[in-house]
Amino acid sequence: MSLLHPGDRVGETLVVDRFLGEGAFAEAYRVEHAYLGRLAMKLFKQVASEEQTHDLLGEARLLSTLGHPNIIRIFDAGTVTTPAGRRGYFTMEYVPGGTLQRFAAGHRPAVPTPVVTDVLTQLASGLAVAHELDPPVLHRDLTTANVLVGYDGPSLRIRIGDFGLAKHADPFTMLASAQGTYAFMAPEVLRGFGYSRAADVWSVGTIAHLLLTDHLPYDTGGPFEPLRLARFRRPLLPPSSYNETVDAELDAIVGAALEVDPDRRTPSARQLADALRARAGGG
Template identity: 50%
Template sequence: MRLLTEGSQIGDTYEIERYLGQGAYSEVYRVRHRFLGRQAMKVLKRVGTLAETRRMLGEAVLLSRLGHPNIVRVFDAGTVPTPAGDRGFFTMEYVAAGNLDDYRRSRPTGSVPVDDAVEILVQLCAGLAVAHRSDPPVVHRDITPWNVLVGYDQDRLRVRVGDFGLARRVEARSGLTSSEGTLAFMAPEALRYGQGASPAGDVYAVGTVAYLLLTNLLPYEDVPATTFGARHRPPPISPHDLNRDVHPGLAGIVLGALEADLTRRFSDAAELGSALTAWQDAHQGTSEEEESR
């Protein structure tokens, strides 16, 4: 049973227009605000009280106020009665094109053209870098294709990092925070005792997203239950070997983001984004030139 019913009202402010989907932690609806128009509403499955909702969404609200074009804006938060009891919700800007998984699956082959994939990754890193540059850094902890929204501004791709509901500030001493997220996208160290999430862990998740965009495969089909298992498995196959359109230099950047050894991985989204931007600038238009020959 869904938490909200299409066509119902929440107070005199929101009308539930359409169910959009769900994840492990929430259901998503398209709603119409009485004055502000169409928005997206996430209803949290496990959080009930307003105090708990505010605590969970504290970092999301903080980041939304920065107004970065690659971060989803959060407008409102509160609680709503549902058949399962009171549940917390928050509203954010509605992106009609959907999430990155929708975008990826809309491609004929399932893999995204290399130039588009790099542009998506550069914008994803730009939004995530805002969180990582905070003092102390904020870790998203759940970067997946379902939490990245893709739309268009004047026919140009525009990417927004969404769902900061699991975001947490790292501890000042350790530079780490508790581990949460989607197992297939979690870094090896994030599995250790449940207390290993860091900006470098978000980088690993971006690397997993990049691999999926370029190859239509996850870097690892198995999800290790322990840090030991993750650290001792061989590196994934190079994206270049799975998709010849992927330049070896770009493949190296992706594999660098997926390094099990923290000392060899990009430390945060800004560093990864710089590497991707440098590659993008050096190879701008290469695909078009090759096609014209």
């Protein structure tokens, strides 16, 4: 049962419109702001002491520093009284198109290749802003469920959402502890070596492979395959082996993002975005 209901007021300016869904730590609502119109709101489930609220709203503070058209925008943060007690929340832009996961499901067996390259370029460009902070911010949970799809007129515009697991890398090791979704985790993360910019790139490569082929990379389709490290001993089947519209250059870009050895992988989102733009421009 949700903590808030349609018609509930949050402060002086927000009214809950409808419940959108929930994850392990938070619920999502569509809300109406008295002046800004329709927004989305993330409401945390945990009891919000002052210290807990400060920690939970770290995502909002982090996102407020990442001004980029391909990263979700934050508008406000605070606490609200619910039937279960005081809870922290923040409001962000509402993206009516839904998630990339839903978008991909509507294009099975594969999203058109030009659309995929557009999505990937935008995704890598937004992620690059986080990667270029000092120390870098690592998302640690990039999946098709955490990328939102919207439109600017006829043009597709994606936003990276759900930075709930994002974390600044250690300024000396440039690593962060492992978090996230197994199917999108890099091999070195699954082996316990921590997250890096290259691990976020792996997640983008996984998204690319999934959109182009409807298959996870290095995956034979078994129910526990994402948990098996042995799968990385097999050679990667390039996207073109499933989808004849994928050219050799795009195969190479996706393959570089999915190198099992992180030292051989595309090292950051900026390099990935540059490679995609070079392909689009013919060099």
